[in-house]
Amino acid sequence: MNWDTDIFHKEDFEVELLEETTDLRNLVVYNDDVNTFDHVIDTLIKVCGHTAEQAEQCTLLIHYKGKCTVKVGSYEELSGMCTALHDKDLSADIE
Template sequence: MPTEVQEETLTLEEILAGLKEMHRLILWNDDHNTFEHVIHCMMKYLDYTEAQGEKIAWKVHNEGKCAVLE
């Protein structure tokens, strides 16, 4: 008997809303990614402003990690 599969398509907003309720996304410090790259990714993928991305980059640099989504 064949197995029936259902596909569900979600928007980025729906996915992020689910993450905010159930999980934390933690950004860890490393020696490979530059401040500019981290800020760029925060802006491109999470719709943060440049100032927010810079604040996160400094927090990660000084504290070793930062929750970027909760």
């Protein structure tokens, strides 16, 4: 019996199982012509728990690229955040 081989296969199985049971989604915020930089930054800090620096970087990406993934998680984790972003008049979706 080769212990290294047995351990390797067990780790492969655990990784495959984790990938099958975890359905990660992206919470994406889109650019608009309405909201200010400060409003988007403040909202990302309050709703998504971003640091000021994270929120500023995401806001710049939203502005220049048209959209930015602001959070990754399960649909259940992100749906409340998406609703809160909508309530703050941001355009967001879970992809």
